[in-house]
Amino acid sequence: METTTKLLFAMGVSLPTVVQAGWWEDIDISLDGFVRPEIAIRTTSGENPYNQRGNIFNGQPVERTSFTTTDTVTRGLPQADNEFNLTILRGKAALNARLTGNLRFIAEVRGIYDIDEYDNYTLDDAPGTNPAGTLQRRPNLFEYRVSSDGGALQAREAPMALELTGRDYMVDLPKFFLDYNVGSLNLRVGNQQIAWGQSLFFRVLDVPNGLDLRRHSLLDYVPEEFSDKRVPSPAIRASYMLGSWELDGFVQHFRPTIYSNPNTPYNAIASQFTVHDLYGEVDDEVNYGLRVRGPLGPFNLQLMAARRYAPDGTFRWTQSGVDRSLTGAPGDMTGPLMAQTAFERDPTGVVSAQEWFHYAGLSRLDAIDGLNASINEFPAAQMLGAAPVQDEMGARLTLDTFFQASGGLRGHIAREYHRENVFGAGLSYVFRGEAGSIFDQLITNIEVQYAQDRTFTNVSLSRDYIVEDEWTAALVFEKYQKFSYQFPATYFVLQWLHKSESDLFGRKLEGMGGSAERAARDASDPSNANYVAFAFQQPFPNLIWRVDFAALYDVEGGLLLQPAVRWTLSREFSMELFYNYLEGDLGSKNPNYNAISTVDYADELGIRAT
Structure with missing residues (x-):
């Protein structure tokens, strides 16, 4: 019987069971689940430009003009040739247990294994490279790594609730909560997703949860909306009916949006950047919000307010902390100064002003103001000879001067999180x-x-x-x-x-x-x-x-x-x-x-x- 049950469960067959003995007689348990492969076959030759082996400057000669000389540089990494964007095997099992007439336990376990049929970047692709941070050294499909409490770069996995991840696998419990319903009150306590919006692409009132973009980014099967993307979080959610009006509120542990890691198929942060994620500074914070909705004459009205940490976070230049000299030449003692700038010498960084300007555009950043901020806000950069620029020509000359000297510079940025108040209103009419x-x-x-x-x-x-x-x-x-x-x-x-x-x-x-x-x-x-x-x-x-x-x-x-x-x-x-x-x-x-x-x-x- 046990073997048969496991087999049916793996096949996704629902198994409603009612035990008819003693005080267990009210318990009703149903199990459901599925296993499925998911693949995305590429139909274009263009690679992800935000990854090392998709960089459009790979193998392309680019002229650099500094304050002293002109030369030509070719970014030396081989271009990838991928056939797949996605190759995962996914399984999910769901448990819905009615414990009493008023109380249910709902749990869902999700397992994902990536077969990893990708033309991946390796350190051997760029001789001489030694980038700081484990995520820059080998593609990591699922681990969400943040800075340690002491500030060490990508030193620990973020304490995500009820989640176990590795480089090519992920197991989590997106649903694991008690659901209590009595009269007009419904109460949910545990790990859960809170959906306040029903839309295909847009999130206006759907503010409680960030998004998990590690699997298929935002390119999944559209009819499922964001059901597989909302980041689950430990929360208490309560709703109460006052006649035809509903009050719906939550208090939850803050969890941020999770972006794809560098050099993975759908990564959207240019891999010439190294991210210092400072989630550890706010991982004990909570979000909370309240919604009210009901009929108002011929209309249906809803109002909401939330006090939350914005899940997407913000990015800024930060000290690299990498004690590596600007040129790498014998006798160059600039390593301690470089550690106090926003840059790290490495050939997987930017190697020309042309690349700097191009990727600033792709990242929706300003190439000139970005250079000036990396100089003005870091005295060590000025001690190395960098000075703010006034125009594009000055920016290109300054950039190419430092790129010629270094052979490539990686930018270091910090991801931070900020409180905000969000208010919303909705009106519907048939x-x-x-x-x-x-x-x-x-x-x-x-x-x-x-x-x-x-x-x-x-x-x-x-x-x-x-x-x-x-x-x-x-x-x-x-x-x-x-x-x-x-x-x-x-x-x-x-x-x-x-x-x-x-x-x-x-x-x-x-x-x-x-x-x-x-x-x-x-x-x-x-x-x-x-x-x-x-x-x-x-x-x-x-x-x-x-x-x-x-x-x-x-x-x-x-x-x-x-x-x-x-x-x-x-x-x-x-x-x-x-x-x-x-x-x-x-x-x-x-x-x-x-x-x-x-x-x-x-x-x-x-x-x-x-």
Whole structure:
């Protein structure tokens, strides 16, 4: 019996069980689970430019002009040639146990193993390299490493709740809580995800949890929204019904958004940077919030307020702490000074002014102001001969002078976290029209978020962060429409998002428009950001097949299209096939004006068999 149960459980078969003896007679336990491979096959030759072996300057001769001489440098790393963006085996098991009439225990264990079929970067690719930090030395797919309490770089795994990770595997408990329900009160205590928003791409009122981007970044199967991305956290959540109105509040342990590590398939932080994550300074802090929602005449209204640490964090220059001389030449005693700058001599860093300007643009940073901040805020840099510059020519001469002397400089940045107050309001209305018309039962939602004193990464990476209020607003139309008696109704959703200060990924708009030819400050930055999303689902008559389609358009010139097919052969087996088409260079504007261009290397065919 035990062997049979384990086999059925591994196959994903639900096993409701009711024990009929003694005081156990009210216990009802159900088990469910699945195992599935998930792969994403590359359909483009472009590699991830944020990784060492995807750097567009690899193998490309670039002229450098310093204050004293002109030379040509070729970044010596081999270019990767990947066939896959994703090759993981995922399993999940869920337990739902009714302990009493009012109390349930809900748990979910998730296991992920990456087969690691990637053309990976190794230290041998760059002779002479010896970068500080374990994450810079070998691709690490799952460990989230932060600085130790003493400040040692990437010295410990972050104390993530109920999670065990290694270089190529991850096991966690995204759900592990008690659910108590009596009368109008519902109480959940334990590790959990809190979903306050239901959207395809946009998060306006969905503020409690950060996102986990270690697996498939934001390019997963769109109909699942953020259900697999929200970072779980120990929390107490309580909701109470007052007539037709609901009060919903939470207190949770703060956990940040988890970015992909350097040189992994979907990494979005240029690998010429070394990140000192200072999560340890706030890992005992809590977030809390309250939401109220209910009917108001013909409308449904919701109001929310939260006091939280912004999960994405901010970035700034920080001392490298690496005692390695500027030139590496015998007798060069500049190591202690270099340790007090934001740089580390290493060939996996930036090697030319052209590369510096290009990657500042990709990162939505300002190439000139970024150089000046790394000089003005570090006296040791000035003692090494660096001086603030006034224009692009001065910046290029200064950069190439130091790159010629060093052979390459890695930038060191710190990730910090800041408190903010977030307020939101939502209003929904269901239109009544002629039966069967496009307007009948059309649901309209308006959501607005106001973030007070939000802290943004300065486009210069200065420690003088930008602190401004930000408005975010969304307009959403959704509807089920019957087009044929033979086919089930088609679901449509159309969304518009507006942000006043940052792009879809939270990057300040002042950093938009930079390129290898100019700094962002010499470009005309957009005054706001706007996005349009559209999606539909069409089940077939036998419900075995379903066609999905999703699109995201950045009005500054970026587009994501995801057509998909879902095949449900039986209760035990299903498959999804979807394609991510990304275009970040629509229209006449520089691609660094839009958010989609950040991932437009990742055209891919996704396959999941569950």
